[in-house]
Amino acid sequence: MxxxxxxxxxxxxxxxxxxxxxxxxxxxxxxxxxxxxxxxxxxxxxxxxxxxxxxxxxxxxxxxxxxxxxxxxxxxxxxxxxxxxxxxxxxxxxxxxxxxxxxxxxxxxxxxxxxxxxxxxxxxxxxxxxxxxxxxxxxxxxxxxxxxxxxxxxxxxxxxxxxxxxxxxxxxxxxxxxxxxxxxxxxxxxxxxxxxxxxxxxxxLPSMLPERTGSDGAGGADGGARPKRASVLDGLRFLATRPNLRMTFFSDFCAMILAHPRALFPAVAVLWYGGDAKTTGLLVAAPACGALLGGVFSGWQGRIRHHGQAILISVAAWGTAIALFGLTRNLWLGLLLLAAAGYADTVSMIFRNTMLQVAAPDDMRGRLQGVFIVVVVGGPRLGDFLAGSVADLTSPAVAVTGGGLACVLAIGLLTLYGKGFRRYDARHPEP
Incomplete structure (x- = not known):
């Protein structure tokens, strides 16, 4: 076969x-x-x-x-x-x-x-x-x-x-x-x-000691022997020299920092839709519902070989959906756009995490997952701060639509920069 x-x-x-x-x-x-x-x-x-x-x-x-x-x-x-x-x-x-x-x-x-x-x-x-x-x-x-x-x-x-x-x-x-x-x-x-x-x-579960591959500079041919110490700095240095893995984090930053309007939902609910706390709850729930659908209807992703391309397209789709959300004043259309953004975010997350697991050696997977946690947790908080600051200086509409467009522009620049990332093939993974 x-x-x-x-x-x-x-x-x-x-x-x-x-x-x-x-x-x-x-x-x-x-x-x-x-x-x-x-x-x-x-x-x-x-x-x-x-x-x-x-x-x-x-x-x-x-x-x-x-x-x-x-x-x-x-x-x-x-x-x-x-x-x-x-x-x-x-x-x-x-x-x-x-x-x-x-x-x-x-x-x-x-x-x-x-x-x-x-x-x-x-x-x-x-x-x-x-x-x-x-x-x-x-x-x-x-x-x-x-x-x-x-x-x-x-x-x-x-x-x-x-x-x-x-x-x-x-x-x-x-x-x-x-x-x-x-x-x-x-x-x-x-x-x-x-x-x-x-x-x-x-x-x-069986015992799972990290498999020592020497990727942290320790070297050694002892296969499954446990490393004496795994350094956080060694993990960051490893990431700095692996462009494809590094691009997974850069692409996520584009979405989570530049186009993350969650902090504006209470104001948007009142100013755009004349709603209240219930409307805010709908706005918060819509991306999560889309994300759940992204997992449920994920079978088609098995045909995708070029995971880097899939990530870039998904992040661009997120930014586009957020930008359009900033332009609409129809609640149900807005919820649909937020759900589409959540779906795109899940697609991106699935491929990003898969690349981290497949392309990274076993003795680096824990540290890369640690970086992943920091990005996933810290990125949206920075996005909340940026969106709130821009909205205070201009308006929620400028913050939301401008953030979505900035995300699309940034991911476009990453697409031009990351030629190897675009060519990443899941059958022949390269970190």
Whole structure:
């Protein structure tokens, strides 16, 4: 069978997500199911904490600080979490960090049952949760290429995108219902119990020491021997000398920093559509719904060989959809454009993550996933700041439409610059 025939999907998989990774690997299947349940539980806890902080303080500013206490540890520990994942047994790191997250949910539950309502306690918990998440994500992501053959990683990343988006959409909604009916302690208890699926999946995995390839300059022909130390700086130096991997981050910056209008949704809801908080909720939900559809209807992506081209086109589509959103004053058309942007973002994310997993050596995957976390977490925050600043100086319409056009222009310049990135072939991956 030729390479072309190997990637040709059947008629059903041309549209819907490819479920092959779930069928062929019991380890991946357990990990995917555990992560799905955990994302829903964590979404419940995230909303419950925000509601509890507001009940204690009656201050929107205090609620906003929850995001700050989450963001800083994720950014600071994201890089170091990747370095640790390139040094120790990733299974043990994933198991330990998941156990930490479960224990923190138990602590929230016990405190709520005991009537211990202090905002400083909640801030401390979310900070520790962020540290555990920063350690867990690089370990979990770098495990997947060891569980599946390279040709199934694109499909696995599409399935993983469905997990995160589904949890982001369903978890907070379910959390609001549970808190309203049974209180904070019940939401925290459900989250703690939900971690059992993830812990079981991690426990069943085989040992996963990083495979030493000498890509960090250590050299050596000892194959699977564990590196003595994985340096964050070595990881950044490696990324600086690998143009295709570096371009995956540059392209994401174009979308997340230049064309990220989320911070303007409350103003847009009122000024453009004469709406209220419900309208803002629709604007927030639309990109997430599009992102979920991007995972569900991802089967066609299996025919794409040139992943770099797919990323560039997807980011340009994101920018175009955001620019058009800035021009429309029809709510339903605006929601449709935001959903299209979310779909394009998921397509870009799937191919970017696949390139990081396939083209990078195993002993660098943790550190690159750490950089990925910092970009994914920090990029949108910079985009919020830029959009808000431009809107204050000009108007929301200029900020949104101008940002979308700037994204398209920037990705066009990257397309001219990154000739090798455009030619990147998934059958012959080059970092």
């Amino acid at each position: 030729s390479a072309t025939q190997e990637v040709r999907p059947d008629s059903r998989r041309r549209v819907l997500a490819d479920l092959t990774p779930l069928r062929t690997s019991a380890d991946y299947r357990r990990l995917w199911f555990g992560n799905t349940v955990t994302w829903v539980g964590q979404g419940m806890t995230t909303l419950a904490i925000s509601l509890q902080v507001y009940d204690i303080t009656r201050s929107p500013f205090a609620v906003g600080l929850v995001g700050l206490f989450t963001l800083v540890p994720l950014v600071v520990f994201g890089l170091y979490g990747g370095a640790i994942a390139d040094t120790v047994d990733r299974r043990r790191l994933g198991l330990a960090s998941s156990t930490g997250l479960a224990a923190l949910s138990v602590a929230l539950c016990v405190a709520a049952f005991a009537g211990f309502h202090h905002v400083w306690f909640l801030y401390g918990i979310v900070s520790l949760q962020a540290v555990c998440a920063a350690l867990n994500a690089p370990a979990r992501s770098s495990m997947i290429p060891r569980l599946l053959p390279a040709e199934q990683l694109r499909a696995a990343n599409a399935l993983n995108s469905m997990t995160t988006t589904f949890g982001t959409l369903v978890g907070p909604s379910l959390g609001g219902v549970v808190v309203g009916l049974a209180g904070y302690q019940t939401a925290y208890l459900i989250d703690a119990v939900a971690f059992s699926a993830s812990l079981y999946a991690m426990w069943r």
